[in-house]
Amino acid sequence: MPLVPPYIESLRPYEPGRSSEDVRRAYGLTRVSKLASNENPIGPSPRAIEAMERCMSQLQLYPNSGLDLRRVLAEKYETKIENVIAGSGSEGIMSNIIRTFLGDEDEVLTTEAAFIGFQVLAKSRGVAYRTVPYRDWHYDLPALAAAINEHTKIVYLANPNNPTGTIFSKHEFDEFYRHVPERVLIILDEAYFEYAKDTPRYPDSMHYRYDNVITLRTFSKIYGLAGVRIGYGFAHERLISNLLKVKLPFEPSTLAQAAGIGALADKEFLHKSLEMNARGLKFLTDGLRAIGLNVVPSEANFVMVVLPDAAHATRLTTDLLTQGIIIRPLASFGLPNCVRISTGTDEDNRRCVEAIQKLQSSLA
Numbered sequence: 001m002p003l004v005p006p007y008i009e010s011l012r013p014y015e016p017g018r019s020s021e022d023v024r025r026a027y028g029l030t031r032v033s034k035l036a037s038n039e040n041p042i043g044p045s046p047r048a049i050e051a052m053e054r055c056m057s058q059l060q061l062y063p064n065s066g067l068d069l070r071r072v073l074a075e076k077y078e079t080k081i082e083n084v085i086a087g088s089g090s091e092g093i094m095s096n097i098i099r100t101f102l103g104d105e106d107e108v109l110t111t112e113a114a115f116i117g118f119q120v121l122a123k124s125r126g127v128a129y130r131t132v133p134y135r136d137w138h139y140d141l142p143a144l145a146a147a148i149n150e151h152t153k154i155v156y157l158a159n160p161n162n163p164t165g166t167i168f169s170k171h172e173f174d175e176f177y178r179h180v181p182e183r184v185l186i187i188l189d190e191a192y193f194e195y196a197k198d199t200p201r202y203p204d205s206m207h208y209r210y211d212n213v214i215t216l217r218t219f220s221k222i223y224g225l226a227g228v229r230i231g232y233g234f235a236h237e238r239l240i241s242n243l244l245k246v247k248l249p250f251e252p253s254t255l256a257q258a259a260g261i262g263a264l265a266d267k268e269f270l271h272k273s274l275e276m277n278a279r280g281l282k283f284l285t286d287g288l289r290a291i292g293l294n295v296v297p298s299e300a301n302f303v304m305v306v307l308p309d310a311a312h313a314t315r316l317t318t319d320l321l322t323q324g325i326i327i328r329p330l331a332s333f334g335l336p337n338c339v340r341i342s343t344g345t346d347e348d349n350r351r352c353v354e355a356i357q358k359l360q361s362s363l364a
């Protein structure tokens, strides 16, 4: 056996989007719009910042493993603290799920081109990773149900989905769930929950009380706290108690926990962020379609654009970079002919559509 297992050696490291500073320096620009990582363009929740400031003088103490945040979430969602977990971003919890539930012979099942963070985590465990194709850029839930075999242990579903921005309905999920054996764990990744929750057909998975479903949510998106690393999850207490055995003892950090509690109370910020996103989503969708681009309808804080081929996607991404607009190419997800554009401020969105308009001739 080599020092590094082959399934690790063959992994490609997670490639985060380029930073604004990096692009500013590389192209000698004064203004850069980062529309690549589905971050909140307004900044962090002010109440989260205040909450972090208040605990600064206590940082010599070890954190309490997210207990305070779990208590607040249990109260807010009318559940028991035993049903709630907090971690270093929802990816931190995902990593713990993989370590807790997967054995060597188990398989993971999801859609093609699933959220890259999940792909990397699942593949790093060295188990079989199987996918089914999208149907019209949506999860093909009937095909996923049919693909479950005796080795399937985890089915990963993101709703809304990254990178397509599409959702599945409660009816579709209920139908899917009827075909899933109890020994299969369903991860319902709701990183973009807040953006979709008012869409009538969107299922709020907090209403599910299934023993084999874990819901994951995050403060990284609507609350603007991606840099702090704080996420949470809900599940049956048996699942949570086992995850708590496996997670790093002091995760999440004191600052992260405080930020989460502060953010949950920041109704004004939530409202403002939702409004700006709704405006941005409409502006980007309408504006890019008017240019003749194929934009997938989104319920999140980004849109996916389907281009004729990989060369078009690469050219669009690099041409926009030189103009100080960072978007996300999706080759690493497995969609080389697609790009993803996050909603920005009104000014960012306008700059982006105008820049693409100028490039229109090279896209034709």
Ligand SMILES: Cc1ncc(COP(=O)(O)O)c(C=O)c1O
Residues within 6 Å of the ligand: 037, 038, 088, 089, 090, 091, 092, 115, 117, 158, 161, 162, 189, 191, 217, 218, 219, 220, 226, 229, 230, 231
């Ligand atoms: C579907 C999905 N899940 C999880 C995450 C990561 O969230 P966190 O920052 O909480 O780890 C992202 C971030 O892009 C995402 O798109």
